[in-house]
Amino acid sequence: MKQTARAAEDGLKLSAWLPYRLFLVAAQIARPLESFYSETFGLSQAGWRILAVIAERDAANASEIGRACALDPFAVSRGIGQLTELGFAVRRPGKTDRRFAAVSITRSGRAAFNRIAALGSAIEARLLARLSDGERATIDSALTRLEAESARIDAGGWRALLDDASAP
Amino acid sequence: MKQTARAAEDGLKLSAWLPYRLFLVAAQIARPLESFYSETFGLSQAGWRILAVIAERDAANASEIGRACALDPFAVSRGIGQLTELGFAVRRPGKTDRRFAAVSITRSGRAAFNRIAALGSAIEARLLARLSDGERATIDSALTRLEAESARIDAGGWRALLDDASAP
DNA sequence: CATAGTGCTTGCACTTTGCAAGTATATATG
DNA sequence: CATATATACTTGCAAAGTGCAAGCACTATG
Structure with a gap:
């Protein structure tokens, strides 16, 4: 209780705390995007993130996907399940080691991705225009x-x- | 399908998309802080945010709190419920209009807040040190x-x- | 070829959320 | 002053999401 005294006294104002400010911007942006892809395609947040990851690779296994979009293996597994049900992705057993299933995006998955990405880019453009x-x-x-x-x-x-x- | 062509073609790489980058930092920081206050005090994320808001005001009503920390009225109501159960906040009926209950932080609520804020400041300091x-x-x-x-x-x-x- | 290890999936309990409906209070209207 | 309408939450419950133990399929190792 020495070096933390300053922080303990003056409080930390939420609205001036860097992590909260980053969170606010991220959350406010995520909302319209999420309502778009969930209303339009019935996609969850995890589903969208996985779709974005497999859109930029020809094939990926579950742990690669998890690393790329910060999801735990359970969420990845369920997200891939959702994408295959929607016809946006396919699972093929791996060639050499068949524990690693290769997940790849389908034609209609890419079409959906492109529409969501267009909205995402529009959002990013609006933000960057302010800088x-x-x-x-x-x-x-x-x-x-x-x-x-x-x-x-x-x-x-x-x-x-x-x-x-x-x-x- | 004109101005969206670029975005549709080149894809939007998740790891280079500004909103996702902000989200990542915010999420990675929220995790240790959240596990601290949830393990230590049994506080939810909404509870913590509300605590931070009432720590910097002598009294606040539910809609003020909602505006200040981007929570809907349901979440605010439940968060306040949690804080009062923990003894971190009290509800007093408003003086003039008794629909607006005035929520204020208690002594032990402030103690909890100070401990969480110290951790929050430590995190922020680590981040700012890189800039x-x-x-x-x-x-x-x-x-x-x-x-x-x-x-x-x-x-x-x-x-x-x-x-x-x-x-x- | 049994044993252990890896990568992923499922089932199930638990938690969180979203929303309809409810309570309590205040203001406006006939 | 009774009644209607509006405001400010609050509650209950169903749906969705999460965390984790256990399980399955496969590979690597002694």
């Missing part, structure tokens, strides 16, 4: 470091955070 | 505009987004 070129570059580079640091924070867990008030 | 002063300033100002623009996008809904490919 100067310099700001875009700064944010792009800063975000790369923030992604890395937040991954480390996540991996360490909260116990590590309270200890290392002394650590670098 | 230069200039970057912090840029991000602060850019984020203000992104918050406003994403609120507009959210309010408009997805239909508005597909039409106004021509609008400013």
